[in-house]
Amino acid sequence: MVRVGRAIGIGAAAAAAAGAAAAGVAADRAAADRRRLDALDPHVDFRHTPDVELVVVATDSVKLHVEVDTPDSWNVRQPTVVLSHGFCLSIPSWIFQRRALLDAGYRVVTWDQRSHGRSDVSDAEHSTIEQLGQDLRAVIDSACPEGPLVLVGHSMGGMTTMSLVRHHADLVRERVMAVAFIATSANGEGLTDLGFGPLVGRAIGQAGPRLLSRLAPHQRWLGPVRRFGKTVEDSVVDRFSYDSPVSEKLVRFTSDLILATPFEVMAAFIPAIKGMDEYESLTALVDKEVLVVNGEGDLLTPPKHSAAIVERLPGSEHVVVRDAGHLIMLEHPELVNGQLLDLISRAAVDLELGVAAGAKPRVRRFITDIARGRRVRGVRRDEAAERSQERAAKAARTKVKRAGSTRRRRRS
Template sequence: MGDMSSLPLVLLHAYPLDARMWDSVRAPLSERTRLITPDQRGLGRTPLPEGGTAAPSLDHAARDVVALLDRLELDKVVVGGSSMGGYVAMALLRLAPERIGGLAFIGTKATADTPEARENRLNVARRAETEGTAGWLADEMLPTLLGETTRRRRPEVVERVREIVDGQPPAGVAWAQRAMAARPDSTDVLRTVDVPTVVVAGEEDAVMPPEVLRDLADTVPNAELVVVPEAGHLIPLEAPEPVVDAVSRVLG
């Protein structure tokens, strides 16, 4: 099982997917440490809380992670987040920095949405609630979720992502979009990070191009930037080995 003195690793998935996006990195990372991959509220197998009237906020998603750590009796973990999972990791930094012993930010950014991006998210949320998610959501997102090389050469990855996106509950998709639209800028909290941090960019990422990740890496003290060639936005699905290598560097 490798050296279990390293901290457990919590991986937080991207929107609009669930923890299955980590399947290709599970075995190698599990050899290095204890691996925990929750589905975030409303997505995958985790339902939205009953009668939740609170405004959607990634702070709730961060509280879910703290509650999970409490249940598992884990004081401190390394947290890795892909895209929306990275935003949840930033919310966790604001909420409970003492629980974080290392960070891996994958295809994510520090800044809040522009007004245009926010409006787009709210439109998608409304459409998910009225039409469901099957079909259109995957069609709309696949060209930006996966890099050009993956779309050209790896139809099985394209189909896997389509299958995962198509199966997401509309209410969870809407909640996640509204929560992301409401997220604050995280630049200030990222400047206070004092744990080992790696930032992973996909060279072909149309959503979060490498320069966006470079900005993030420049914000976090002593963060290391890794740019993965021939990968788009969902780097763990497109290029598992470089992700395993990068995350392993902050496991301690």
């Protein structure tokens, strides 16, 4: 019996080793493909210097990091766009949107949600969606206390927006002209399935917080491990963040953002997200211009969650993007930028004409990012042509070398 158990153990270890090796090979191939796609965004700089940095103190004394960018041409009668990032992300995840909005002449406020980025880490008691809504109110009161507002939330940031709407309906009624929900949900059911289905996903969701809490004291030792397992790590991040080919540069940027989040923070917020239900909050937005955007291949907040939001907002515009995952604002930035600018324009027209968004028909559109697809095909075509030229040159060198060898043999 002992021998059998030992044999099974050895077999399991061998299978695990083989699986790890296979995963490593697959990750290496994926990494090579992403490196070739770096030509998609060769000049991308993810850094941004804000006009103003603020420290906003939340209701429980947690200090929140806030950044404000104001174009020279902006005035207080124009809208301020407030961007709220998602779970395990931070301000830099909005880099493409804040630049586009600034270029269009809008003031932009970005902030690190509590326990993320440069904001203070919260205690577990206040790691809730309700508290995040109160935090957003504090940010608005400090960074943009007057003038019209456009609220944009990605993933957990969308939940934060819903919480604000529920607790501060007066602010929404008086100042909010438009809201955008990007890859988010109004209910936490099924959000921890991670695309594995309810059975496996439920086990991951239940074990996740406990496992992360146990790993938290050892997180500082994972730096060297991350460096050695970078290609596997990138492949995991790529799978759950994107649904189309992206560059290694973008995946590495994403990995660094996500894994900068302490494990104890992940463990604290997972139960809050799972237990969230903000459907009733949406009733306060019935007469507001609302945009709902989701990726068709989003594994973390599947499309059905966006559809459930749209069902409760009769005048909303629902945009489903093909070949897009959870981090759609980084994967298809030009497309998302265009949708946000169109949203603000529609809201401005509504206000001018006195039209309530709830009186307009609901719109649902499926969009393919054709321009980006062309760039991907172009990069791969150029890379294939380069490889073909290299093979032809190598064949020519081999032919010359063989001819030389033949001549030397004949002389001898």
